[in-house]
Amino acid sequence: MFPLSIFSSSIIAEQSIEQAQHNIETMQVTGTRIADNTSGSFSSLSREQIDLINPVSTLDLLDRLPNIVIAENGLAGGVSFVSIRGGESNFTLVMIDGVAVNDSTNSRGGGFDFSQINPLSIERIEVYRGGISAIYGGEAISGVIHIITREQAAPAISVEVGSDKQVNLGANFSHKLDNGVSVLASLSSREREASENASATSKQALFKLGYADSNQNHNLLVTYSDNQNISFAEDSGGELYAMPQMPEQRNSEQWLVGFNNIFKTSDATAINLNVSWLNHQESSDHPGIAEGVQSGVPASNIDSEFERGEVELFVNHLLNKATTLVIGVNKRNAEGRNTGFLDYGFPLPVDYVLQQDSQSAFAEVKYAQPKYGVDVGLRYDDADNFDSETSVRFAGHYNATENVNLFAVYNEGYKLPSFFALAHPLVGNPDLQPERSVNKELGMEVQLHTGQFTIVLFENDFTDLVDFDAELFTSVNRSNVETTGVEFNSNLDVTTWLQFSFDISYVDVTVDGQSSQLRRRPKWFGGASLDAQWQNVSVSVFADFRDEYLDSSIATGLIILGGYAKYGISANWQISDNFKTNLNIENALAHDIQDSVGFENNDANIRVGMTYQF
Numbered sequence: 001m002f003p004l005s006i007f008s009s010s011i012i013a014e015q016s017i018e019q020a021q022h023n024i025e026t027m028q029v030t031g032t033r034i035a036d037n038t039s040g041s042f043s044s045l046s047r048e049q050i051d052l053i054n055p056v057s058t059l060d061l062l063d064r065l066p067n068i069v070i071a072e073n074g075l076a077g078g079v080s081f082v083s084i085r086g087g088e089s090n091f092t093l094v095m096i097d098g099v100a101v102n103d104s105t106n107s108r109g110g111g112f113d114f115s116q117i118n119p120l121s122i123e124r125i126e127v128y129r130g131g132i133s134a135i136y137g138g139e140a141i142s143g144v145i146h147i148i149t150r151e152q153a154a155p156a157i158s159v160e161v162g163s164d165k166q167v168n169l170g171a172n173f174s175h176k177l178d179n180g181v182s183v184l185a186s187l188s189s190r191e192r193e194a195s196e197n198a199s200a201t202s203k204q205a206l207f208k209l210g211y212a213d214s215n216q217n218h219n220l221l222v223t224y225s226d227n228q229n230i231s232f233a234e235d236s237g238g239e240l241y242a243m244p245q246m247p248e249q250r251n252s253e254q255w256l257v258g259f260n261n262i263f264k265t266s267d268a269t270a271i272n273l274n275v276s277w278l279n280h281q282e283s284s285d286h287p288g289i290a291e292g293v294q295s296g297v298p299a300s301n302i303d304s305e306f307e308r309g310e311v312e313l314f315v316n317h318l319l320n321k322a323t324t325l326v327i328g329v330n331k332r333n334a335e336g337r338n339t340g341f342l343d344y345g346f347p348l349p350v351d352y353v354l355q356q357d358s359q360s361a362f363a364e365v366k367y368a369q370p371k372y373g374v375d376v377g378l379r380y381d382d383a384d385n386f387d388s389e390t391s392v393r394f395a396g397h398y399n400a401t402e403n404v405n406l407f408a409v410y411n412e413g414y415k416l417p418s419f420f421a422l423a424h425p426l427v428g429n430p431d432l433q434p435e436r437s438v439n440k441e442l443g444m445e446v447q448l449h450t451g452q453f454t455i456v457l458f459e460n461d462f463t464d465l466v467d468f469d470a471e472l473f474t475s476v477n478r479s480n481v482e483t484t485g486v487e488f489n490s491n492l493d494v495t496t497w498l499q500f501s502f503d504i505s506y507v508d509v510t511v512d513g514q515s516s517q518l519r520r521r522p523k524w525f526g527g528a529s530l531d532a533q534w535q536n537v538s539v540s541v542f543a544d545f546r547d548e549y550l551d552s553s554i555a556t557g558l559i560i561l562g563g564y565a566k567y568g569i570s571a572n573w574q575i576s577d578n579f580k581t582n583l584n585i586e587n588a589l590a591h592d593i594q595d596s597v598g599f600e601n602n603d604a605n606i607r608v609g610m611t612y613q614f
Contacts, residue, residue, distance in 0.1 A: 033135065033272075033314060033316065033326045033328075033364055034316065034324050034326055034364060034366050034375065040128065040129070040130050040132075040395055040407070040409045040441065041067075041128070041129040041130055041409075041441065041443065041454075041456050041458075041487065042126065042127070042128050042129070043065050043066055043067070043126070043127050043129075043489070044065075044124060044125065044126040044127070045061065045064065045065065045124065045125050046123075046124055047122070047123045047124060047150070047151075047153075050119060050122060050125070051572070052531075052533075052538050052540065052570065052572055053540065053570055054570055054572065054582045054584055054607075054609075055119045056162075056166075056168075056190075056584070056586070056605070056607065057114065057115065057119065057190075058114040058115075058117050058118070058119055058122070058125075058147070059072060059080050059082075059114050060119075060586070061119050061122070061125060062082065062114070062125070062127070062145070063527075063544060064527070064529070064542065065125070065127050066487070066489040066501075066503030066505075066526075066527065067084075067085075067129060067487045067489060067503055067505045067526075068082065068083070068084055068127065068129075069081075069082070069083040069084075069520065069521065069522065069525055069546070070082055071520050071595035071596060072595050072596070072599075073231060073232070073234055073238065073595070073596045073599050074194065074198045074231050074232065074238060074239075074596075074599040074600075074601075075164060075192070075194035075198055075601055075605075076164065076192040076193065076194045076198045076199050076200040076229075076231065077194075077198050077199050077200040077229035077230045077231035077247075077250075078198070078229070078231035078232070078234070078596075078599065079113070079231075079234050080113070080114055081111075081520050081595075081596075082111075082114075082145070083142075083520065083521060084127070084129050084142045084143035085129060085130070085142055085143065085458055085460055085483055085485065085507065086142075086460065086481075086483030086485070086507045086509050086518070086521055087141065087142025087143065087460065087462070087483070088111075088142070089111035089112075090102065090111045090139075090415075090418065091141050091142030091143070091415065091437075091462075092111075092112075092140070092142050092143045092144065092145055093132075093136055093139040093140035093143075093144045093145070094112035094114075094144075094145045094146075094147070095136075095144065095145070095146045095147065096117060096147045096149065096221075096223070096256060096258075097147075097148060097149055097219075097221050097258050097260070098146075098258065098260065098274060098276075099256060099258045099276040099278060099310070100136070100139060100278075100308070100310070101116070101254075101256065101278060101280075102139055103280045103282075103304075103306045104306060104334065104336055104418045104419040104420070105282075105304045105305070105306045105336040105337070105338060105418070105419045105420055106282070106304065106418075106420060107420055112145075113227075113252065115200065115202055115225075115227050115229070116204075116225045116227065116252070116254050116280075117147055117204070117223075117225070118170070118188040118190065118202065118204045118225075120150075120158070120170040120172070120186060120188045121149050121150055121186050121188065121204065121206045121223070122147055122148070122149065122150065123148045123149055123150045123151050124148040125145070125146070125147050125148070126144075126145075126146040126148070127143065127144070127145050127146075128143055128144040128146070129143045129456075129458075129487070130142075130143060130409060130411060130439050130441055130458065131143075131393075131411040131412075131413045131437050131438075131439035131460070132144055132393065132411060132413070133379065133391040133393075133411065133412070133413025133414060133415075133437070134362070134364075134377035134378060134379045134391040134392050134393035134411060134412070134413065135362070135364065135377050135379065135393065137330070137358075137360060137379065137381055137391075138381060138383075138389065138391075138413065138414045138415050138416050138434065139415060139416075140413065141413045141414065141415050141435070141436075141437035141439070141462070142437070142439075142460065149206060149208065149221060149223070150172065150174075150184055150186055150206065150208070151174075151184070151208075152174045152176055152182060152184065153172045153174050153184065153186075154172075154174070154613050154614070155172060155173045155174065155613070155614040156170075156171070156172050156611055156612060156613040156614065157169075157170065157171045157172075157611070157612050158170040158171075158609060158610070158611040158612075159609055159610055160582070160607055160608065160609025160610075161607070161608065161609070162584075162605065162606055162607030162608065163603065163604070163605045163606050163607070164192050164193055164194040164605065165191070165192065165193040166190075166191065166192045166607060167189075167190075167191045168188075168189070168190045168191070168607075168609065169188065169189045169190075170186070170187065170188040170189075171186070171187045171188070172184070172185070172186050173185045173186075180211050180212050180213050181209075181210070181211050182208075182209070182210040182211075182212075183207075183208070183209050183210075184206075184207070184208040185205075185206070185207050185208075186204075186205070186206040186207075187204070187205050187206075188202075188203075188204050188205075189201075189202065189203045189204070190202045195239070197230065197231070197232060197239060197245070197246075197247040198230065198231050198232070198239075198247070199229070199230045199231075200227070200228070200229050200230075200231075201227070201228045201229075202225065202226070202227045202228075203225070203226045203227075204223070204224065204225040204226075205223065205224045205225075206221075206222070206223045206224075207221075207222045207223075208220065208221050208222075214264070215263070215264045216261070216262060216263050216264065217260075217261070217262040218259075218260070218261050218262075219258075219259070219260045219261075220257075220258070220259050221256070221257065221258040221259075221260075222255075222256070222257050223254075223255070223256045224253075224254070224255055224256075225252075225253065225254045226252075226253050227250075227251065227252045227253075228249075228250075228251050229249070229250045229251070229252075230247045230248070230249050230250075231247055231248060231250075232247050232248065232598070232599070233247070233248040233286055233287070233289060233297075234596075235289065235297070235552070235553050235554050236248075236289045236553060236554065236555070236598070237289075237292070237553035237554065237555035237556060237597055237598035238553075238594075238596065238597065238598030238599035238600065239598060239599070239600060240597075240598035240599075240600065241292075241553055241555035241556060241597065241598040242289070242555070242598065243289070243290040243292070243555065244287055244288070244290065246287035247287070248284060248285065248286045248287060249284070249285040250282060250283070250284050250285075251282070251283045252280065252281060252282040252283070253280075253281045253282075254278070254279065254280045254281075255277075255278070255279045256276070256277070256278050256279075257276065257277045257278075258274070258275070258276040258277075259274070259275045259276070260272075260273075260274045261273045261274070267318075268317060268318040269315065269316070269317045269318070270315070270316045270317075271313070271314075271315050271316075272312075272313070272314050272315070272316065272328070273311075273312070273313050274310075274311070274312045274313075275310070275311050275312075276308075276309070276310045277307075277308070277309050277310075278306075278307065278308045278309075279305070279306070279307045280305070280306045280307075281303070281304070281305045281306075282303070282304050282305075283302070283303045283304075284300065284301070284302050284303075284304075284340075285300075285301050286299055286300040286301070286302070287299055288300070288343065289554045289555075290554075290555075291554070292553070292554045292555035292556065292557070293554070293555065293556055293557030294552070294553075294554045294557055295554070296554060297554065298342045298343050298344050298348075299342070299343040300340060300341065300342045300343065300350075301340050301341060301343075302338065302339070302340030302341075302350065303338075303339050303340055304336070304337065304338045304339075305336070305337045306334070306335075306336050306337075306419070307334065307335050307336075308332065308333065308334040308335075309332070309333050309334075310330065310331070310332045310333075311330070311331045311332075312328060312329070312330045312331075313328055313329055313330075314326055314327060314328020314329070314362070315327055315328065322367055322368055322369060323365065323366065323367050323368075324365065324366045324368075325363070325364070325365050326362075326363065326364040326365070327362070327363045327364075328361070328362055328363075329359070329360065329361050329362075330358075330359070330360040330361075330362070331357075331358075331359055331360075332357070332358045332359075332360075333355070333356075333357050334355070334356050334357075334358075334419075335353070335354070335355045335356075336352075336353070336354050336419035336420075336423070337352070337353050338350060338351060338352045338353075338420075338423070338424070339351045342426065348426070349425070350424060350425050350426055351425070352419075352423040352424060352425055352428070353423075354419045354422060354423040355384070356383060356384050356385070356416075356419075357383070357384050358381060358382060358383035358384065359381075359382050360379060360380060360381045360382070361379070361380045362377070362378065362379040362380070363377070363378050363379075364376070364377045364378075370399075371398065371399050372396065372397060372398045372399065373396065373397050374394075374395070374396040375393075375394075375395050375396070376392075376393065376394055376395075377391075377392065377393035377394075378390070378391070378392055378393075379391045379392075381414075383416060385430075386416065386433075386434060389414050389434065391411075391412055391413045391414065392410075392411070392412050393409070393410070393411045393412075394409070394410045394411075395407070395408070395409040395410075396408055403446060403447040403448070404444065404445070404446050404447075405444065405445045405446075406443070406444050407442070407443050407444075407445070408440075408441065408442050408443075409439070409440070409441045410438075410439070410440050411437075411438070411439040411440075412436075412437070412438050412439075413436070413437045413439070414434040414435065414436050414437065415434060415435045415436075415437070416434050417432040417433075417434065417435070417466055417475075418466075421466050421475045426473075427468060427473065427474055427475055428474070428475060429474045429475045429476065432466060432475060432476070432477055433464055433477050434464065435462065435463070435464050435465050435466060435477070436462070436463045436464055437460060437461065437462050437463075438460070438461040439458070439459075439460050439461075440458065440459045440460075441456055441457065441458040441459075442456070442457045442458075443455060443456035443457065448492070450492050450493045450494075451490065451491045451492035451493055451499075452490065452491055453488065453489065453490035453491075454487075454488070454489055454490070455486065455487070455488050456486065456487040456488075457485075457486050458483075458484065458485055458486075458487070459482070459483070459484045460481075460482065460483045460484075461480075461481075461482050462479075462480065462481045462482070462483075463480045464477040464478075464480075465477070465478070465479040465480070465481060467479045479511060479512060480511070480512050481509065481510070481511050481512075481518070482509070482510040483507055483508065483509050483510075484507075484508050484510075485505060485506045485507040485508055486505070486506050487503070487504075487505045488502075488503060488504050488505070489501075489502070489503035489504075490502050490503070497532055497533055497534050498530070498531070498532045499530075499531045499532075500528075500529070500530055500531075501527075501528065501529045501531070502526070502527075502528045503526050503527055503528075504524070504525070504526035505524070505525055505526060506523060506524055507521060507522075507523060507525075508523065509521055518550070519549075519550055519551050519552060520549055520550075520551055520595075520596070521549060521550070522546040522547040522548065522549040522563065523547050523549075524546065524547035524563075525545065525546035525547065526544075526545055526546075527542065527543060527544045527545065528542065528543050529541065529542035529543070530542075536573060536574040536575070537571070537572070537573050537574075538571065538572045539569070539570070539571045540569070540570045540571075541567070541568075541569055542567070542568050542569075542570075543565055543566070543567050543568075544565070544566050544568075545563070545564070545565035545566075546563050546564065547563045548560050548561060548562050548563040549561055549563070551596060551597045552597060553596075553597040553598055555597075555598070556597055556598075559597060561594050561597065564591055564593050565591070566586070566587045566588075566589075566591055566593055567587070567588045567589055568584070568585055568586045568587065568588055569583070569584070569585045569588055570582070570583070570584045570585075571583045571584075577613070578612055578613050578614070579610065579611070579612060579613075580610065580611045580613070581608070581609070581610050581611075582607075582608070582609050582610075582611070583606075583607070583608050584605075584606070584607040584608075585604055585605065585606050585607075586604070586605040587601060587602075587603065587604050587605055588604055589604070590602060590603055590604045
């Protein structure tokens, strides 16, 4: 039996010095390229935990991780919002198997559409909270969400049905040969129709081919997704306020190819070569939004395409028993295209093409002793049409006692303006400068006899943020935002078969020197779960709660949405070695919830399913 409790740690335990000399391929954690490093505030969910949660979507899965704000526009088909420590969605870098997948052409400034990845394809999901530009470059000024795809999995098929005409299908196949070759294929589809104005259909495929021996490791990843979404447009006011009462239709396709290679040249040295290609295409048929308290939005019909190729080479070397060094280079080429028009009574073209090349060099060093550890990251980025940027990161920890770790992290970073903000012919501004960040955190992790808890104090300073100037009718650098707060999370073993998890966060936001509340940023939010596993049955009862928060729509202007608590249940019964059934209930008490103005969620969502393992 294993606990369902989320692994959440501010300090990744240091491996012994003797082990480190012979373990250079130990699993890395998000936030560093050095295995088992001091990496700041970090949480993860394993495949076993994902199976027991059985999330309806990757957003639903993220909602079970601590200290993150998740919001969705409606029950199906709408865009989503993910905030770490008060940052915008596009302040968070999203990676799939180490490949950045943020789309710089969308109007959300590069936020990722999490419907592009099905939970069935996920082996592990990791969230690093805090700026980390010195490691990953200029997209990670608030945090990183890293999705690691399935590894070896027993052949299985799954069928699930539920409320809102949900039908979810999945199939996995994998095989490992004696010569070190492994293969995995995963297929999945999900359908949901909450109403004629809110539906989502997703089809996805994943293929992995690997080879490993004592001196090398090679993995080829190919993923494809095809999504069709119908929902009221963002800022429209949803089913309650949208005028006209017509939904937006968004269709998208995404291809991702990654080829990761590790060559172990000695017990102390490994060379890593990673090559990737991403292509994301999206079409939007937007009905427009009538003028309300705020100015309206014209109807539009737009196709966009974002393509990025990347090559990265780095060396991981143990200098001595206490010191590990990583040094490497990165080359990235990206191109964004936009075609279509806005309807102002006449078609106004909004076509653009933008290319951007960037070259980077980076280094990371860890010095570890039994009582303390220090790691430093440095990265140099040179992107087309921008001045070069240097990002730095300092992190350290001290074992005050056998059970108490104290830690501190400092990071300076930046984020390039999105292609949409730079090149859109109507609101784009090619003279925009990078957004900048300074992130600091102090924390303590305490190991208890029956679990652990972590408390973190943080401060983020974001400057030169891109904003839309209505008078100039263009994007400008002007806003300065400071977020400060505290995070607490804990996991406790109540008995050998019952675990309790709890997390709570407080975030205070200051905009241009004045206390303010940004959209969808509750000051208080958190979650709790009680997880039981007895013989072949597991049950989890969980809650998600948040304080009141500010939101807006064109119809209503700025308003305060009341806080809420929503509850859910997930249960699994392993009937035999081959058969497993599941039951999931989200919003079990059918509370009236609005994550966004006018988008209602006031019904319990029930799903039942079965998995057959060959």
